[in-house]
Amino acid sequence: MRIYSVCMLCSLIISSTASDTGVQPIVALVGDDVILPCTLRDTVSAVYQSVEWQRPDLKPKEVHLYRDEKDDLVLQNPVFRGRTSLFKEELENGNTSLKLTRVKLSDVGNYTCYIPLLNHQKTIIQLLVGESTHLLTTQTPLRDRSHEIRGAVSRPVIIIEGMEGDEVVLRCEAEGCYPEPVMEWCDAQGRVLPAAGPTETSRDREGCYTVTSHVIVPKSDNNTFTCRVQQLEIKHMKERQVHVPDQMFPKTCWLTVLVTVLVAVLVEAVAGGLYLLMKKWILTFRKEARTSLMKNKETTKNEEDEASVLSLSSV
Numbered sequence: 614m615r616i617y618s619v620c621m622l623c624s625l626i627i628s629s630t631a632s633d634t635g636v637q638p639i640v641a642l643v644g645d646d647v648i649l650p651c652t653l654r655d656t657v658s659a660v661y662q663s664v665e666w667q668r669p670d671l672k673p674k675e676v677h678l679y680r681d682e683k684d685d686l687v688l689q690n691p692v693f694r695g696r697t698s699l700f701k702e703e704l705e706n707g708n709t710s711l712k713l714t715r716v717k718l719s720d721v722g723n724y725t726c727y728i729p730l731l732n733h734q735k736t737i738i739q740l741l742v743g744e745s746t747h748l749l750t751t752q753t754p755l756r757d758r759s760h761e762i763r764g765a766v767s768r769p770v771i772i773i774e775g776m777e778g779d780e781v782v783l784r785c786e787a788e789g790c791y792p793e794p795v796m797e798w799c800d801a802q803g804r805v806l807p808a809a810g811p812t813e814t815s816r817d818r819e820g821c822y823t824v825t826s827h828v829i830v831p832k833s834d835n836n837t838f839t840c841r842v843q844q845l846e847i848k849h850m851k852e853r854q855v856h857v858p859d860q861m862f863p864k865t866c867w868l869t870v871l872v873t874v875l876v877a878v879l880v881e882a883v884a885g886g887l888y889l890l891m892k893k894w895i896l897t898f899r900k901e902a903r904t905s906l907m908k909n910k911e912t913t914k915n916e917e918d919e920a921s922v923l924s925l926s927s928v
């Protein structure tokens with residue numbers, strides 16, 4: 614679990630698109646001042662150039678114009694009034710970066726830095742704003758804010774990935790989001806399940822995170838599992854549930870049960886059969902013994918009779 618950072622966190626992700634791949638995004642807090650980077654290619658002085666910073670999606674599109682060695686803000690869009698400046702002392706180094714102060718949510722957009730006299734050099738800077746959370750406090754409840762806050766995870770996806778032994782492997786993935794989400798698994802009772810390894814994290818060029826986590830679950834009476842994604846800084850929480858049908862769990866366990874039962878029945882049958890056989894043998898043996906005994910007795914009796922007869926006759 615992450616420690617709550619006492620709010621006010623908000624994100625600005627700045628990255629160059631198109632021409633400048635591999636530029637690390639810049640992250641800042643709302644209300645902060647931010648620098649949109651732009652540098653002349655050949656490290657020549659920009660003092661005598663004209664530098665046009667624009668936001669093509671706005672009307673008027675002018676963000677900041679510098680020409681004839683001074684700022685010309687007549688055409689500037691009023692939303693930027695008093696919030697833009699160039700670093701005058703840096704111009705001679707070819708540094709035409711724009712400083713934008715007190716950043717607002719409405720500043721989201723693509724900014725172009727255009728130097729007409731230098732082969733029409735144009736740099737596009739994308740400014741992403743993670744939205745202000747400065748009204749959020751530590752008491753603000755966690756809930757689904759994917760419709761209010763840009764960068765809040767909107768759709769974690771659960772995939773039943775396969776089997777491991779007689780357990781099922783689940784994967785949860787949440788993509789394109791900022792700040793970095795924390796992902797965890799819960800069972801039907803809301804108990805946190807240990808994940809199969811640490812959460813995998815990657816970032817795209819715009820600084821958006823994609824997180825992936827695996828869990829290995831055994832069969833239970835209610836195979837309902839939840840993937841929970843939280844972005845504590847923006848008080849966002851999104852859950853996704855999956856019900857794994859019983860049939861998904863490998864048949865091997867059924868086979869095992871079947872084989873076990875069969876073996877048990879067989880053993881019992883053999884044992885029972887042997888017992889009956891033994892009993893029969895014993896009975897037969899006893900009977901035979903008894904018959905032969907009785908035969909013996911009869912013989913003795915006959916002999917006695919004969920003897921008595923003999924004795925009588927002799928008398």
Ligand SMILES: *[C@@H]1O[C@H](CO)[C@@H](O)[C@H](O)[C@H]1NC(C)=O
Pocket residue numbers: 648650651652700703708709710
């Ligand atoms: C341009 O100047 C600003 C202000 O001094 C600085 O922060 C920034 O790093 C410079 N950019 C480059 C590419 O040197």
Ligand SMILES: *[C@@H]1O[C@H](CO)[C@@H](O)[C@H](O)[C@H]1NC(C)=O
Pocket residue numbers: 630670721722723739
């Ligand atoms: C900025 O440019 C990027 C990449 O070309 C594009 O995906 C995005 O929609 C643009 N943003 C705005 C606000 O026009």
Ligand SMILES: *[C@@H]1O[C@H](CO)[C@@H](O)[C@H](O)[C@H]1NC(C)=O
Pocket residue numbers: 801802835836837856
């Ligand atoms: C699983 O249990 C949860 C809560 O105990 C319940 O809301 C859900 O409907 C159950 N699902 C199934 C498929 O039994």
